[in-house]
Amino acid sequence: MGEIVDVKHRTLKQKILQSPMAGCTDLAYRKIARRFGCQIAFTEMVKDRPVVERNRKTFEMLQTAEWDHPLGMQVVGREPALMAEAARILEELGADVIDVNLGCPVPKVVNQGCGAALLKEPAQVGRILEAMIPAVKVPVTIKMRTGFDEGDDGRFLEVVRVAGACGVGAITVHGRTQKQMYRGFSNHDAIRAVKEVATAPVIGNGDIRTGADAKRMIEDTGCDGVMLARGALGYPWLYREVEQYLATGSVPPPPTVPERAEVLREHFRVQRELYGDAMACRTIRRVLHWFVKGAAGSASLRERGNRVESPEQFEALVDEFAGSHYEESGLERPLRA
Numbered sequence: 001m002g003e004i005v006d007v008k009h010r011t012l013k014q015k016i017l018q019s020p021m022a023g024c025t026d027l028a029y030r031k032i033a034r035r036f037g038c039q040i041a042f043t044e045m046v047k048d049r050p051v052v053e054r055n056r057k058t059f060e061m062l063q064t065a066e067w068d069h070p071l072g073m074q075v076v077g078r079e080p081a082l083m084a085e086a087a088r089i090l091e092e093l094g095a096d097v098i099d100v101n102l103g104c105p106v107p108k109v110v111n112q113g114c115g116a117a118l119l120k121e122p123a124q125v126g127r128i129l130e131a132m133i134p135a136v137k138v139p140v141t142i143k144m145r146t147g148f149d150e151g152d153d154g155r156f157l158e159v160v161r162v163a164g165a166c167g168v169g170a171i172t173v174h175g176r177t178q179k180q181m182y183r184g185f186s187n188h189d190a191i192r193a194v195k196e197v198a199t200a201p202v203i204g205n206g207d208i209r210t211g212a213d214a215k216r217m218i219e220d221t222g223c224d225g226v227m228l229a230r231g232a233l234g235y236p237w238l239y240r241e242v243e244q245y246l247a248t249g250s251v252p253p254p255p256t257v258p259e260r261a262e263v264l265r266e267h268f269r270v271q272r273e274l275y276g277d278a279m280a281c282r283t284i285r286r287v288l289h290w291f292v293k294g295a296a297g298s299a300s301l302r303e304r305g306n307r308v309e310s311p312e313q314f315e316a317l318v319d320e321f322a323g324s325h326y327e328e329s330g331l332e333r334p335l336r337a
């Protein structure tokens with residue numbers, strides 16, 4: 001096996017990445033995503049201090065396995081020494097890449113000057129990276145938004161310059177500002193502006209739900225890779241679709257409802273193996289929501305899904321889902337009957 005990331009040049013080689021998503025991208029999720037062609041996976045964000053204090057719950061969020069590579073671990077914080085110590089521990093836990101969260105928009109995080117709030121403080125980002133990069137051997141990357149708000153005077157581009165000067169390994173850009181949260185659309189012009197000043201590879205992110213979306217992201221912005229997030233929740237087929245579309249311009253046939261149901265069952269089997277039945281019955285509820293979205297009767301399936309307490313109950317719901325048809329609507333994907 002070749003190098004899984006370019007450690008010598010401390011950068012990333014992967015073109016199709018799975019995004020970190022809190023409460024979503026656990027080990028079971030990553031196992032399925034990898035089977036469907038995800039080239040590098042990320043754990044959800046964790047705070048620097050609980051990592052350094054080796055908090056049990058935080059370490060559970062970082063649970064990994066021998067097959068779970070290449071793997072990025074993402075950390076959020078603002079104190080350089082603490083971030084450097086957290087990076088050392090994440091490397092020890094098996095991270096092949098350490099990503100710094102400069103995009104989280106939630107008040108609890110930005111009010112502490114972390115996540116997207118750091119986009120207003122390029123010099124602080126520099127101090128954080130200067131402490132972290134020499135602390136580990138693996139690449140240190142950042143994941144950012146296109147500013148705190150529209151009137152930022154391009155300060156986010158200063159973050160990009162500073163990060164480049166520090167030797168950042170890659171820059172993922174979600175084309176929304178903090179103020180936008182998840183409203184509007186990913187701004188390709190702003191991502192292009194990042195690409196124009198960046199010295200490290202730039203990964204485009206935001207609203208990629210089809211292979212054609214990924215191609216448009218690359219053509220509009222000149223980015224070096226794409227990161228898939230909500231579009232792959234309940235639809236791991238997206239990894240293959242993006243790969244095939246970028247290589248050939250063709251799209252593989254979409255999965256049938258029974259095929260979707262089978263992957264949902266597989267997700268549950270993986271969760272049972274990794275976490276045991278009680279925990280699997282709790283964590284499958286959210287996953288079921290993703291998979292049944294757009295199916296006839298999905299509201300009722302979701303509502304009953306929230307009360308799943310045994311594998312038998314879960315299997316009965318999936319049988320029902322497998323026999324349902326699929327309504328074409330909005331962003332939902334047409335499925336073969």
Ligand SMILES: Cc1cc2nc3c(=O)[nH]c(=O)nc-3n(C[C@H](O)[C@H](O)[C@H](O)COP(=O)(O)O)c2cc1C
Binds near residue numbers: 019020104206231
């Ligand atoms: C439920 C949820 C949790 C997320 N958690 C994280 C996180 O922990 N770290 C992070 O950098 N981004 C997080 N994000 C943002 C995504 O990684 C991604 O940047 C964003 O959803 C835009 O991409 P999309 O339009 O393809 O979904 C989260 C998004 C969602 C919907």
